[in-house]
Amino acid sequence: MSRDELAPGPETTTETTDADRFTNARAIRSTALFEDYTELIADLTEEFGEARITDIARRLGVTHPTANKAVLRLKREGLAISRPYRGVFLTEAGAAMAREVKARHRLVVRLLIAVGVPPEAAEMDAEGIEHYVSETTLKAFEAYLGGRD
Amino acid sequence: MSRDELAPGPETTTETTDADRFTNARAIRSTALFEDYTELIADLTEEFGEARITDIARRLGVTHPTANKAVLRLKREGLAISRPYRGVFLTEAGAAMAREVKARHRLVVRLLIAVGVPPEAAEMDAEGIEHYVSETTLKAFEAYLGGRD
DNA sequence: TTGGAAATATAGCATTGGCTACATTTCTGT
DNA sequence: ACAGAAATGTAGCCAATGCTATATTTCCAA
Ligand SMILES: [Mn+2]
Ligand SMILES: [Mn+2]
Ligand SMILES: [Mn+2]
Ligand SMILES: [Mn+2]
DSSP states (O other): OOOSSOOOOSOOSOOOOHHHHHHHHHHHHHHHHHHHHHHHHHHHHHHHSSBOHHHHHHHHTSOHHHHHHHHHHHHHTTSEEEOTTSOEEEOHHHHHHHHHHHHHHHHHHHHHHHTTOOHHHHHHHHHHHGGGOOHHHHHHHHHHHOSOO | OOOSSOOOOSOOSOOOOHHHHHHHHHHHHHHHHHHHHHHHHHHHHHHHSSBOHHHHHHHHTSOHHHHHHHHHHHHHTTSEEEOTTSOEEEOHHHHHHHHHHHHHHHHHHHHHHHTTOOHHHHHHHHHHHGGGOOHHHHHHHHHHHOSOO
16 A cells, blocks of 8 residues: 555656645635735725724624734734724735735636626625635636627 | 715615625635545545545645644544544545535636636636635536536 | 554644623714 | 713634644554
């Protein structure tokens, strides 16, 4: 039952292992929350001029202490700023993330709908899928959607 | 700056809120790890006749104590069984999850490739995406891939 | 057969991301 | 102006998921 050096394959090019894929997915998982927060804060700021903890919490479906703690992490990472008892705002880095994430979100929804997924399901599933779509895949989606914009 | 009762909309049908989408994504996040473990244990069992902690850990790119702890959770949830210092095996529930997840994994890869994503990127991204694809979306993927099977 | 290597288990630590309960501050209607 | 309501902040709890270090068990080769 030897399992060493299994199937080395004829590849001379560096090979993508299972571990690479799972490690990639784990790395993304740890940034997905920040992506949702920055995208949401950008939305709220556009709608209301500021993003308040209560509104963030309600839109995400979490309690306000949970939102508050997440915002502390966002601030620590340089993605947001806020003064006590005041609204939350994105830094330039946070705004850049929000723009990037929003574009990805929309493209994923459009792609899903284009291949026949009902809009409701597309919106629902995209909320999770969006975080795992690489640049390469995004480009492919753009090419696929191509003309019919 | 009133934000109460904003845009109630003309819907009579129950509406999907932002919070619903995020709550759904959080629920899925908490099962994604189990899905990867069951799928992997099924693969290893087929390849070697058993799934050993060391092999699980190496394939996932984590340390073996991490894999061991995850297997304890799998056992607690009735998805796997094992005796001390021996291989891990899936219960019927675990095997059912593995089958379902593997089918989803393959369909997602096929769909991505079908819309023009390079196979390498498709495999990489599918590892995360697969967990967030609903039954409805899966059905749409099947319909889209339709004939050219 | 037995000693070292390999595999497995366990202990203990850290962070994340949930929650409830309670404290503090700000806002608002009278 | 001020009292009560609303918003925000903080403390403390928990589970999940990662890690390193160490102990134990099993396997294998001489
Ligand atoms: Mn999302
Ligand atoms: Mn999004
Ligand atoms: Mn996966
Ligand atoms: Mn998979």
